[in-house]
Amino acid sequence: MLVCTRRTICMVERVVGSTSSASNMHEVGNENSNPYRNMIMDAMRMSEGNASEFPNIEEEPNADAARFFDLLKDSDEPLWDGCTNHSKLSVIAQVYTIKSDHGLSEAGYDKIIEWARSILLEGNKLKKNFYIAKSMMKPLGLG
Secondary structure, three states, X not given: OOOOOHHHHHHHHHHHOOOOOOOOOOOOOOOOOOHHHHHHHHHOOOOHHHHHHOOOOOOOOOHHHHHHHHHHHHHHOEOOOOOXXXXXXXXXXXXXXXXXXXXXXXXXXXXXXXXXXXXXXXXXOOOOOHHHHHHHHHHHOOO
16 A cells, blocks of 8 residues: 655655656657656556645655655666666566566576676666565566
8 A cells, every 4th residue: 555645745746757867768759658657657556647636644655655766766767877778677677577488597587687787887776686676576566
């Protein structure tokens, strides 16, 4: 259950209204065409338009709301500084899909990630192994 508070509504408005280059990486002519942001909104049963429907309550966001905002951040955060076509979440979702589609073991997934990290720029934000990626995807019902 996602409990929104006045503080979290402000966070939704700030995150949803982001104009960073990372949030624009999936634009094709529609301002809100980031498929990973849409996936999070669907999984949390929230749309950008209904954030104003929640009551204003002064309290910290609960654990579900905090995970929601972490996922939104991951969907907008570039894989490395200057990357314009992949976010932290998009890469994990794509490799996770490859693992599932081809029946890869966790060890196989980890080897692919290890190799990818070795060729990516220093300071990249690719999760180090399947266990960490799985915990990231779990709030979306995919872990």
